[in-house]
Amino acid sequence: MDFLISISEKINPLQSVMILSFAIFISSFFVMSERRAVKRFIVMLFSVSLILAFYLNIYSFVSAGNFSNVLLSFENLQMIEISIIIFCALNLIFFISTYCRDNRHFIKILSIFLFSTISAVFFVLARNFILMFVALVIFILVIFQLMTVLNSKTDRIKPYIIGFFLRPVLTVILFFFGFSLFYGATDFKDFNQVIQSEYVSNPLIALGLIIFIVAVYLYLFLFPFQGPYIRLARRNEFSSNALIWFSYFPVGIFMLMKLDGLLGFFIEKNNIYAYILLAIAFICITAAGIGAFKTNSLRRVISFLFLFFIGVFILNISMFSAGIITGPLLSWFNIGNIFLIIFSFMPIYSIFSSLEKNTNSDSIDNIRGLGRSNIYLGINLTIIFLSWIGFVHHVGPFIKYFSGTNLIQIGILKLMVLVVTAIAFIFLLINTFRIVIQFFKKPLKDVTEKIVFPRFLYIYVTFFSLVILAAAVWGLLKILNVDIGIMNFEIAGF
Amino acid sequence: MNFQFIIYFSLLVFLMGIFGIFYNRDIISVFISFQFIIISAVINFLSFSQFLYQSSLWDEIFIIFGIASIYFLMFCIICYFYLKLDLLDREALNRDFILFKVVRHDWCGEDEM
Amino acid sequence: MSFTSQLIIIIIHYASLLGLLICGSLSLIHSDRRKKLLFLILTFLFVGILSFVYYSGILVFIVGVFVIFFLVSLYLFVFQIEFFGSKTNEDQDARNNNKIKKTIGGIILPVLFSVGIGYLFYIYTSDFLKDTVLNGNIYIVGLGDISKQFFIEYGPIMVIVIASLFISFLWFIMISKD
Numbered sequence: 121m122d123f124l125i126s127i128s129e130k131i132n133p134l135q136s137v138m139i140l141s142f143a144i145f146i147s148s149f150f151v152m153s154e155r156r157a158v159k160r161f162i163v164m165l166f167s168v169s170l171i172l173a174f175y176l177n178i179y180s181f182v183s184a185g186n187f188s189n190v191l192l193s194f195e196n197l198q199m200i201e202i203s204i205i206i207f208c209a210l211n212l213i214f215f216i217s218t219y220c221r222d223n224r225h226f227i228k229i230l231s232i233f234l235f236s237t238i239s240a241v242f243f244v245l246a247r248n249f250i251l252m253f254v255a256l257v258i259f260i261l262v263i264f265q266l267m268t269v270l271n272s273k274t275d276r277i278k279p280y281i282i283g284f285f286l287r288p289v290l291t292v293i294l295f296f297f298g299f300s301l302f303y304g305a306t307d308f309k310d311f312n313q314v315i316q317s318e319y320v321s322n323p324l325i326a327l328g329l330i331i332f333i334v335a336v337y338l339y340l341f342l343f344p345f346q347g348p349y350i351r352l353a354r355r356n357e358f359s360s361n362a363l364i365w366f367s368y369f370p371v372g373i374f375m376l377m378k379l380d381g382l383l384g385f386f387i388e389k390n391n392i393y394a395y396i397l398l399a400i401a402f403i404c405i406t407a408a409g410i411g412a413f414k415t416n417s418l419r420r421v422i423s424f425l426f427l428f429f430i431g432v433f434i435l436n437i438s439m440f441s442a443g444i445i446t447g448p449l450l451s452w453f454n455i456g457n458i459f460l461i462i463f464s465f466m467p468i469y470s471i472f473s474s475l476e477k478n479t480n481s482d483s484i485d486n487i488r489g490l491g492r493s494n495i496y497l498g499i500n501l502t503i504i505f506l507s508w509i510g511f512v513h514h515v516g517p518f519i520k521y522f523s524g525t526n527l528i529q530i531g532i533l534k535l536m537v538l539v540v541t542a543i544a545f546i547f548l549l550i551n552t553f554r555i556v557i558q559f560f561k562k563p564l565k566d567v568t569e570k571i572v573f574p575r576f577l578y579i580y581v582t583f584f585s586l587v588i589l590a591a592a593v594w595g596l597l598k599i600l601n602v603d604i605g606i607m608n609f610e611i612a613g614f
Numbered sequence: 615m616n617f618q619f620i621i622y623f624s625l626l627v628f629l630m631g632i633f634g635i636f637y638n639r640d641i642i643s644v645f646i647s648f649q650f651i652i653i654s655a656v657i658n659f660l661s662f663s664q665f666l667y668q669s670s671l672w673d674e675i676f677i678i679f680g681i682a683s684i685y686f687l688m689f690c691i692i693c694y695f696y697l698k699l700d701l702l703d704r705e706a707l708n709r710d711f712i713l714f715k716v717v718r719h720d721w722c723g724e725d726e727m
Numbered sequence: 728m729s730f731t732s733q734l735i736i737i738i739i740h741y742a743s744l745l746g747l748l749i750c751g752s753l754s755l756i757h758s759d760r761r762k763k764l765l766f767l768i769l770t771f772l773f774v775g776i777l778s779f780v781y782y783s784g785i786l787v788f789i790v791g792v793f794v795i796f797f798l799v800s801l802y803l804f805v806f807q808i809e810f811f812g813s814k815t816n817e818d819q820d821a822r823n824n825n826k827i828k829k830t831i832g833g834i835i836l837p838v839l840f841s842v843g844i845g846y847l848f849y850i851y852t853s854d855f856l857k858d859t860v861l862n863g864n865i866y867i868v869g870l871g872d873i874s875k876q877f878f879i880e881y882g883p884i885m886v887i888v889i890a891s892l893f894i895s896f897l898w899f900i901m902i903s904k905d
Contacts, residue, residue, distance in 0.1 A: 141890075151897065190880055225901045235894045242887060250676050254884050257683035258891045261690060265898040268694050272905045278698050283711055285691060286644060290635070290713065292687070293651050296680050297628065300658035303676075304621075307667055323851040345713075347720040354725050407721060414722035618856045623744055625848055627751065629841040634755050636837035642760050642805060646767050650751060653774055660781040671876050674868055678789050679884060685793040689800065690895065696804045697902050 128180065133187045133194035133245065135180050136173035136202060140238050143169035147231050154224050162227050163217050166234055167210060174206045193247035193310070200455055201244045201374050204462065208366040209237040211466050214580070215362040219473070220270060229269055233363075236262040240371050247310045249299050256295065256375070260288045263368050270360040277355055284348040287338050294335035301328035315381045321389070329382050336379070340372045340430055342400065343407045350411075353423040354482075358473040361419070365426055365465060370458065373433060377454055380437070380447075387441040394441035394533060401438050402540045404431025409547025413554060418472045418482045422465065425551060428544075429461050432511070435540060442533045444517045453514070459591075460511075464504050467584040470577055471501060478571045486571075487555070489563020493571070496578065498559045500585040505552050507588045510595070514541050620661045628654035641695065641711045645688060652684065740780045746773040761809065764802045771798065782867045789873075 131138055143166055150158050177199060187194040216233060220226055239259035246252035264285050271277045305322035308314050314325065341349035353361055387393045408428035412421045433454060440450040475490075476482045491498025518538050521530045627650050634647025659673040667673075719725045747770055754766035771794055775787040877885060 191883060225904075228897045228901055232894055232897060235890065239887070239891075242883075250672075250679055250881065251884055253676075254679050254683050254887060257680075257687055258887055261683075261687045261891065262894065264687070264690065264694075265895065269898065269901050269905075272901070278695070279709060279711070282641065282691060282695055286641075286711060286713055289648065289684075289687060289691065292684055293648050293655075296684065297651055297655040297658070299676065299680075300655040300662070303659060303673055304662040304666070307670055307672060309672065323855045327848060327851055344716055344721075347715055347717055350720050351725060355727065411722045415724060417724060420725065620744075621852070621856055622849075623748075625845060627747070629845050630751055630755060632844060633837045633841045636840060637834065638755075640760075642801070643755075643763065645801065646754055646763055649767060649770070650755075653747070653751075653770065656774065657777065660778060660783055660786075663783070664781045668866055671868060671872055674783055674786060674873060675876055675881060677786060678873070679881075679888070681790045682793050682888065685797045686891075686895075689797050690898070692797075692801055692804060693899070694902060 128176070129184065132180050132184050133177075133192065133198075135176040136206065137238050137241055139169050139173045139176060140234050140241075144231050144234050144238075147227060147234075151228050151231060153227060159221065159226050162230055163213065166213055166230055169234075170206055170210045170213065170237075174203060174210070177202050177206065188247065190309075191248045191251045192245045193312075194245055197377070197451060198244055201377075202241050204370060204458055205237060205240045205244065205367075208370060208462060209234070211462075212359070212362055212366055215359040215470070215473075216270075218470075218574070219357065219359045219477075223272075225269060229266065232262060232266055232269070236266060236367060240367065243371060244374055247312070249302070249309055252378075253292070253295055253299065256371075257292050259371060260285070260292060263363065266363060267356075267360045270363070271357045274355065274357050277352075277357075280348070280352045280355055284352045287341065287345075287348060291335040291339040294331050294338070298328040298331035298335065301325075301331065311378060311382055315385060320382075320385055325382075326386060329379065329386060332379055333383070336372060336376050337400070339375065340369065342427065342430065342434075343403050346427060349427075350420065350423050354417065354419050358477070361473075362466075362469060365422075365469070366462065369426065369430065370462075373430070373454070373458060376433060376437075377451070380450065383437065384440065384447060391441075391533065394438060395536075397434055397441060398438040398533070398536055398540060401431050401434040402543070404428070404434060405540065405544040405547060409544070409551060412551045413547075416484045418476070418484055418486065421484065421551070421555070422469060422472065426461070426465065428547070428551075429457060432457055432514075432544065435514070435537075435544060438537050438540070439514070439517065442531075442537045444521075444534060444537060449517070456513070460507065463584050463587055463591075464507055467504055467581045468501065470580055471497060471573070474573055474577060475571060484555075484558060485564055487558050488561050489559070490571075491559035493563050494573070497573065497581060500581045502556055502559060503585045503588060504581075505556050507592065508548055508552050510592070511545055511548055513595075515545070617661065617665045620657065620665075624654040624657040624661070627657065635713055639710050639712045640708055644711055644713065645692070648688070652681070656681075736780055739776065743773045743776040743780065746770075747777065760805045761802065764798065764805060768795075768798050768802070771795075782865055785868055785870055785873065789870075 128135055146165060147162050150162060153159075181194065181196070181199040186196075212233065213230070216226075216229060220229060223229065236259060239255050239262055243252060243255035243259055246255050264281075267281055267285075271281065301324045302314065305324040305328070306314060306317055306319035308317055308319070314320055319325065338345065349364070353364065356364070383393070387397075405428055408424045408431060412424035412428065415421055415424070436445075436450055436453045436457065439445045439453075440447065445453065472482070472487070475486045479486050491502065518534075518541070521534065631647045631650030631654065634650060635644065638644055638647055656677055659677055663670055663673040750766045750770040750773060754763050754770060757763050757766065771791075775791060778784055778786045
């Protein structure tokens with residue numbers, strides 16, 4: 121035991137990476153196998169290694185505290201982000217196992233997928249610009265490789281995959297250019313050093329930051345350039361769609377969160393950035409809300425709603441730039457948003473993909489009457505969709521401005537942010553209720569008879585509904601100021 | 615050697631790359647446009663290292679790792695494009711891979727499969 | 728450094744910048760894909776000469792491998808398709824359509840956008856670049872210095888890159904088998 125603890129201390133904070141690398145190493149002896157028993161063994165091995173990595177990630181932070189060296193930085197936020205990545209990876213193993221189990225390259229696919237998780241973890245941990253950049257490029261490369269292999273049987277998908285991945289290639293090239301501008305201002309090698317230095321107000325840093333923001337904007341396929349993502353999501357194989365939503369996009373969001381500190385500095389100096397961010401948030405939220413409402417394809421609905429929630433991240437940054445929320449609260453809002461996305465979209469997509477597989481169509485008519493024909497799933501899905509009403513916590517910070525003050529006095533920027541938040545909430549309600557109402561309409565007979573859900577899906581969806589219910593109860597108790605001993609767990613120190 | 619001139623020159627090369635990205639449609643031309651942005655970043659790194667810092671290896675190491683990883687990524691994309699291609703299909707090279715296209719059905723309505 | 732050698736370096740510097748600009752422009756504008764790639768290879772040749780001017784010639788030998796490998800494979804790929812592919816009327820129509828599509832509107836908007844970005848960059852940085860204090864010392868980087876830095880500080884990055892090569896090997900097997 122002491123030996124294990126001493127090894128753990130030596131490799132801190134890379135314990136999770138070591139476990140996953142070891143799992144890939146073991147799987148490398150079985151890569152050419154196509155036997156079912158071997159596939160099951162590899163799935164079990166990778167699931168156990170991800171659970172162990174999840175535990176070690178939290179344990180290493182709790183026991184050893186913050187860690188920092190030339191290349192890596194491991195703090196509170198990194199611990200949460202890595203936990204999110206590993207949790208998403210565990211769920212993606214489920215998706216890949218469900219839809220690619222009969223693929224003869226199944227074990228190779230899983231090995232490549234686990235390596236993408238390792239690259240994502242390195243990206244999150246990275247403090248040095250070189251490691252950050254290389255980890256990002258390797259991550260995009262591995263995701264590209266996964267997508268091409270998962271879609272090997274999909275007809276005519278190749279131009280859409282290439283069209284999609286030209287965008288992240290441009291992202292990394294713009295990052296390369298942005299880092300060259302940073303180098304012109306200062307030879308500091310990480311964002312924290314740059315923020316704390318005297319060179320932070322250098323115009324080359326400002327230009328580099330603009331280039332980074334444009335690069336992240338392109339990476340996340342925000343409006344008006346969402347085309348390749350929407351088109352690919354419609355045609356993709358099921359597990360590769362899940363890969364985009366639960367692996368590719370979270371890393372983009374963590375990329376944006378790495379730039380928060382620098383962005384905050386420049387926003388304080390010049391309000392124009394706040395207005396630009398607000399305009400981008402407004403376009404994303406409105407266009408995604410309308411796009412989700414105006415389509416009958418479930419895949420497009422989810423794709424647009426995903427972009428909607430990414431617009432909410434930008435809205436959070438706008439709220440911070442307008443001074444409505446503080447820096448620590450911005451991190452909390454972002455983390456809360458990520459949890460909302462993961463805990464709702466995963467079970468929703470698992471059900472919708474199963475529906476599409478059964479009916480060979482992703483029309484919204486497939487979910488019509490689901491609440492009547494399959495009451496259990498209908499109730500679970502309703503709980504999950506209604507969890508989106510939790511977005512209303514965004515209105516909370518505005519309340520202090522309305523206690524006895526004139527509306528005009530709070531300032532035009534804060535008013536505009538409030539209007540955009542209200543519009544976002546309205547669009548979210550419209551889309552939520554549009555889908556929930558479908559569950560309880562009269563079913564289309566010939567569609568609902570064909571649907572057979574795997575048993576594991578019931579357990580999977582129940583887990584997420586229970587977590588959402590627990591979070592809702594916890595939130596309610598906090599609002600009512602009821603103190604229960606076990607509920608005092610809070611992650612502090614942002 | 616005029617430092618300001620070099621930086622504005624690298625900016626010019628960067629703008630050539632940006633122009634190429636918006637103007638060109640087929641995949642080869644898009645990749646060529648990407649090269650200009652990379653070249654401009656390399657000129658930035660080298661000129662800043664030469665004129666502003668002494669004995670800083672960081673830029674060379676960044677260039678080595680950066681170029682290796684970016685070019686490997688681009689090579690894999692080209693490899694995929696090539697391996698999955700019908701060799702007699704010359705139209706594949708003319709196919710539209712324009713990066714920033716605004717199409718109605720990407721905003722609302724349905725997408726024709 | 729003597730005046731003559733300084734002059735030679737300056738001449739080579741400006742000549743390589745000019746060569747880069749000319750070959751780059753030709754590469755962007757030319758319609759034939761193979762010629763585009765040839766001009767791009769020439770552009771990289773001038774970038775290589777430029778790196779010698781900036782006393783980082785070692786980069787040509789390390790980085791040049793990746794760049795040349797990529798460009799040559801791209802050139803061979805285009806050459807194979809254009810040489811062995813069947814010539815069709817649609818090919819000619821596509822070229823004509825491309826010419827018609829690249830109208831004034833198709834050129835002016837990107838030019839205006841690029842000029843706008845350039846102007847913003849110029850406004851932001853002109854004061855800073857004028858006031859920059861330049862370092863007159865020369866330090867020529869050697870392979871030994873780079874490899875020492877690699878293994879002392881950046882070892883984990885090397886490990887990740889090499890691991891990605893192994894993983895990509897698996898991918899190549901899968902793609903070529905399918």
